[in-house]
Amino acid sequence: MDLTLQQLKQYDGTDASKPIYLAVKGRIFDVSAGKSFYGPGGPYAMFAGKDASRALAKMSKSDDDVCANLNGLSDKEIGVLNDWEKKFEAKYPIVGRVVS
Template sequence: MATELTAAQLRAYDGTDASKPIYVAIRGKVFDVSAGRGFYGPGGDYALFAGCEAARALAKMSKDAADVSGDLSGLSDKELGVLADWESKFQAKYPVVARLAA
């Protein structure tokens, strides 16, 4: 996995262009969630995570756009545990296709 994407490049994979895959980043790992297009594509329950780093929102179980970021500061141990569970689920279900550039 040599590919690295900037946050701006990642936004191009938000599901609005049907010819491109849908990507969601968690703790810097970029997952191809195209198989879950119904969830992550436009109109899907988790569409707001598409094309974004979603670690904070997943940890907080939040669909608030303000939480869609990679900022883990101030999260509780419980929230970090929830994030670890999400990360495991993504790793089991979706391929990692890139790293998010720092």
């Protein structure tokens, strides 16, 4: 399934009839199994329905960092992002990709 960032926003957990999606490096993961983390009120709810790549790389919960932009990240931050990506791959199904 291909989704734009605008379409991805529909899967932020606020509609209980839809799964919760989160993108990492443009790949969309179904994180519904982690609803207590990514659903409304969860500690990582700000990542749901978005590409959280930059925020994960920087270990940040700032709204400004919850985006796909990897420009200016250090090698260490890219390494952190790659580690997160592996964790998501091991735990959640990949259901699609973000398209422009």
